[in-house]
Amino acid sequence: MNRGIAFALSAYLLWGLLPLYLHLLAPVSAPEILAHRIVWSLATVAPLLVALRRLGWLRTALAAPATLWRYALSALLISINWILYIWSVGAGHVVDASLGYFINPLVNVLLGWLLLHERLRPGQKLPLVLAAAGVLWLTWQAGSPPWIGLTLALSFSLYGLLRKTAALGALEGFSVEVALLAPLALAYLAWLAAHNALGFSSASASLRALLVAAGPFTAVPLLLFAAGARRISFSLLGILQYLAPTLQWLVGIYAFHEPFTFSKAVGFALIWLALLLYAVEGLWIGRQRQKCAT
Secondary structure, three states, rough: OOHHHHHHHHHHHHHHHHHHHHHHHOOOHHHHHHHHHHHHHHHHHHHHHHHHHHHHHHHHHHHHHHHHHHHHHHHHHHHHHHHHHHHHHHHOOOHHHHHHHHHHHHHHHHHHHHHHOOOOOOOHHHHHHHHHHHHHHHHHHHHHHHHHHHHHHHHHHHHHHHHHHHOOOHHHHHHHHHHHHHHHHHHHHHHHHHHHHHHHHHHHHHHHHHHHHHHHHHHHHHHHHHHHHHOOOOOHHHHHHOHHHHHHHHHHHOOOOOOOOHHHHHHHHHHHHHHHHHHHHHHHHHHHHHHHOO
């Protein structure tokens, strides 16, 4: 249990501090950062798969077009999520981006109800109403929906939904996704180089190293998360997941000095209350099930 908590906390800590890393890449455009993230992620996981001798799934995956199409769609969703988050950090919207990962668990519940016909427990309905009220408040105050947070939440929830029913494990599935995206990323980098617009070629040695580090920065938290998820209960994992957006929110306010007005605080407070009720209800249901099992 302790190792599982340590693995999960490490993953969420790295995800929570990701804005600080992306801020260092500011001289490079968001699309190029995305391309580097894809290419260097593949360069990170490919040797790992070879070292672990976990290549037997390749033949099965390549022989199943439906599986590849599913992973092509999940790759598209995660690339949308990545590019928007990278752009948000560079454009000074870290607080708005953190909103997406605060409401992500509640979007998961909503999609499970809409798409998988999962029954909503009575204790899940009030958090959904409160979160919707928070989003509507933010929309009314800003004059437009919080599209950054909503897009991040929806893209990551749909990605998780696809991966939930995927045939491959976490490492193998991620490898397929970046392998499918890598040709497009390499082609884009080659196009930038041909037009003398490749940021990597004109960057300092330290910035080049940071771009290469995008691979480990992407793959390592995923592996830590997968290791933690196998060792601790799902309810505890659900509580720990709020560490990442909380750190992102703190980084946006205190490190990047982004504005956090009273009207925005009211909307966030409604969503935080929804998450608190959702977490408490999940813990209570988990304990009731444990009592029934014993």
